[in-house]
Amino acid sequence: MPLKEGQRVSLAEDLGIGEAVAGEPGAAVGFLSLCAGIEGTVERVDGELPESGEVREYQRLKALFEDYGHTMPAESRKRLEAEIAVLEPQWAAHRERGNRLTVRVRWDNGFVLDGAHEDVLILL
Numbered sequence: 001m002p003l004k005e006g007q008r009v010s011l012a013e014d015l016g017i018g019e020a021v022a023g024e025p026g027a028a029v030g031f032l033s034l035c036a037g038i039e040g041t042v043e044r045v046d047g048e049l050p051e052s053g054e055v056r057e058y059q060r061l062k063a064l065f066e067d068y069g070h071t072m073p074a075e076s077r078k079r080l081e082a083e084i085a086v087l088e089p090q091w092a093a094h095r096e097r098g099n100r101l102t103v104r105v106r107w108d109n110g111f112v113l114d115g116a117h118e119d120v121l122i123l124l
Contacts (some may be wrong), residue, residue, distance in 0.1 A: 003103050007042045008124040011035070015113075015120065039124065040107035046115065048099045055094045058087040 003009070013036045019028040051059075061084050069077055104114045105121070 003042050003045055003101055003118055003121070003123070005042055005044060009040060009042055009105060009121040010124055011038045011040075011107075012120050012122045034107065034111065034113070038107050038109065040105045040113075042103050043106050043112075044104040046102040046104065048101055051094065051099075052090065054087055054090040058084065058091040061087065 011034055015034045017032040017034065020030040020032045021027055022029045061080060065077075065080050065084060069080065072080065101118045102115050103118060103121070104112065105116055106112050
């Protein structure tokens with residue numbers, strides 16, 4: 001889902017934000033959370049989240065195999081192929097999902113959630 005500034009979104013799941021403090025420093029008086037279904041507006045699209053370690057490793061190993069696989073000893077090539085096969089599901093999921101974004105959302109109740117992963121938002 002490619003999010004853009006000005007789009008309306010809803011929170012897909014409850015989001016625990018942290019302890020609420022009052023009075024003495026560190027005196028927790030509750031826990032702040034945003035409930036699923038709250039609606040707001042995307043104020044800013046920050047950028048892409050970095051790829052997972054598994055995705056980066058798949059890309060590295062696949063490039064190594066494509067560039068030098070034909071020169072490797074048979075046993076090394078088989079081991080490399082096996083390592084690539086283990087990472088294939090993560091790579092397929094990444095390609096299906098695409099690059100993930102972070103956004104800044106101003107909720108209708110006035111709260112602002114900055115650096116939110118698009119995975120927790122539903123486009124309205």
